[in-house]
Amino acid sequence: MKILYLGNKLSQHGVNLTTIETLGTNLTQAGFHVVSYSSIKNSFIRMLHMFYGILKHKNASYILIDTYSTSAFWFAFFCSQLARVLKISYIPILHGGNLPQRLLSHPKFCKLIFKNAYKNVSPSTYLKHHFDAFGVTNVICIPNSVNLMDYHYLERSNFSPKLLWVRAFSTIYNPKMAIDVLNLLQKKFPEATLTMVGPDKDGSLLETKNYAATLNLTVNFTGKLSKSEWTALAQAHDFFINTTHFDNTPVSVIEAMALGLPVFSTNVGGIPFLISHQKNGFLVPDSDANEMAKQIENSILFPVKTMEVVHNAKTFVGLFDWKVVKNEWMDILR
Incomplete structure (x- = not known):
């Protein structure tokens, strides 16, 4: 099964490891074929690289999308909408601690992302609580993992x-x-x-x-x-x-x-x-x-x-x- 994983894969640029590099590795070791984007430092080019990844791997069974509450929120929005156009099931992984505020400040965009997702994965009941209250009921809690x-x-x-x-x-x-x-x-x-x-x-x-x-x-x-x-x-x-x-x-x-x-x-x-x-x-x-x-x-x-x-x-x-x-x-x- 092929999984396309989209997120900020930037540890080679001096940034701390993020979930795309830890969970992505674990899923690969579990037997999935994981392809990930992107490690490009420039944010605009990184988004274009993610679009390229979606088009190149449109036969993927699922797209996992690391979803944050600050500027990287827009990566998740535009990538999820391209996945919708191509009819690829996508799964936002909710990371941003301020996502509850994002639900309130950009409700239309949030509904387009999260209500149309195959599933939303939250590492805590904290975000699930806020998403349920917002009317997004397809949230599953799977905690962040460590070995x-x-x-x-x-x-x-x-x-x-x-x-x-x-x-x-x-x-x-x-x-x-x-x-x-x-x-x-x-x-x-x-x-x-x-x-x-x-x-x-x-x-x-x-x-x-x-x-x-x-x-x-x-x-x-x-x-x-x-x-x-x-x-x-x-x-x-x-x-x-x-x-x-x-x-x-x-x-x-x-x-x-x-x-x-x-x-x-x-x-x-x-x-x-x-x-x-x-x-x-x-x-x-x-x-x-x-x-x-x-x-x-x-x-x-x-x-x-x-x-x-x-x-x-x-x-x-x-x-x-x-x-x-x-x-x-x-x-x-x-």
Whole structure:
């Protein structure tokens, strides 16, 4: 069975891996013939390349389309409509944490995409809830997957204020909040450290570096690392922080759980559908660095409770193993 997969395949240009490269590889290994577009950096030419892919592979059984809430939303719109003209079944994979707002701001375009899809796949019940309310009822929840064998789970009995942040540097992910958390923690724990991993997306990397400098804080900015590199680096850290303004189901949070890192995140978008506060992670209000620092301090002072949360997360993350998720993709594609 041939599957055409459309998305931003840009890791060769210094961007973090996206689902087209991870899920696409997993589906290939599962026996599907997967053809993917596009790795072209220029966004306009990338869209044209996707159109070319649709025309060249119009005999595909399905087209998978990574669907985001910002400018890449239009890739999904135009590609889905070309698929409709050619009568090819297409499946949007819903990634954008701000897609609920897109449903409200562009309802006609959204109906053309999502109501005419063979199925829509959401990695969380968060987006399914909003799509159901919008009147799009053909949404199936299939979680983002990880290969758990690729992650070394480290059992910790004590916790030090060694913070790890992994994301692209973009305003929507609020990287400066991580600096604020470090600044607050160092007032009580002078040995507190912060490592920030990820490529620049919109100039936020330099802005964050300058912000740290104005506070006289030393932060380890690594730039983009491969998955094997940053997961190895994680062994020297004790806390994972996620500071985003809005999000869906970030794979980095799932990966942190698989590594045995307690996760502290802003309570936005699909995050509360992924993290239950003080059960398998810790939640704080958006932009509330004070509360995040306080939660981390409590986790240091009460390690038994922190260990309980980490163990719960380890059990929970088993639901995201590709060995489990693969069966759900088999059901929808076959």
